[in-house]
Amino acid sequence: KAKAEQSPPVKRMLAAGVPLGAGTDATRVASYNPFVSLYWLITGKTVGGTTLYTEANRLERMEALRLWTASSAWFSSEQGRKGALAPGQLADLAVLSADYFSIPDEDIKRLESVLTLVGGKAVHAAAEFAALAPPALPVLPVWSPVAKFGGYAPPLATSGCACSLF
Numbered sequence: 001k002a003k004a005e006q007s008p009p010v011k012r013m014l015a016a017g018v019p020l021g022a023g024t025d026a027t028r029v030a031s032y033n034p035f036v037s038l039y040w041l042i043t044g045k046t047v048g049g050t051t052l053y054t055e056a057n058r059l060e061r062m063e064a065l066r067l068w069t070a071s072s073a074w075f076s077s078e079q080g081r082k083g084a085l086a087p088g089q090l091a092d093l094a095v096l097s098a099d100y101f102s103i104p105d106e107d108i109k110r111l112e113s114v115l116t117l118v119g120g121k122a123v124h125a126a127a128e129f130a131a132l133a134p135p136a137l138p139v140l141p142v143w144s145p146v147a148k149f150g151g152y153a154p155p156l157a158t159s160g161c162a163c164s165l166f
Helices: 010-015 034-043 061-068 070-076 127-132 145-149
Strands: 093-096 113-118 121-125
Touching (some): 034 061, 061 070, 113 127, 121 127
Antiparallel strands (some): 093 113
């Protein structure tokens, strides 16, 4: 367990100035869901609730989100072009089912995008934005839990969408 508590030592790596970005290995080793990853970075817990990270290695919400956005742009040499909502940057964005910055930690893993725009076009739409949805693509790989169960956790019940800018 001691080794698991420090693997990977994300907070120490950031403090040392190591360029880091967050991403997913899809269903090979972990959930493809970015909110499950954000939950882990913030709480140190697995989807099942087992605490692996000590508090010393956990990130604040903004810091964890930055790994998924602006920090990841470094790896594709697109700093200043994507990763933030700012003039001159791509307007790719997601409208979430609840406010990431104000919901309880346990609800982060159940967040969903209700509208995702890439290149100004809706690539995913649900809830009140469902009319904008493009045709659904098949879930791959076919053995994925998402293909059978629709996801990894029940969705967060919401009364509408919430937007947060950073």
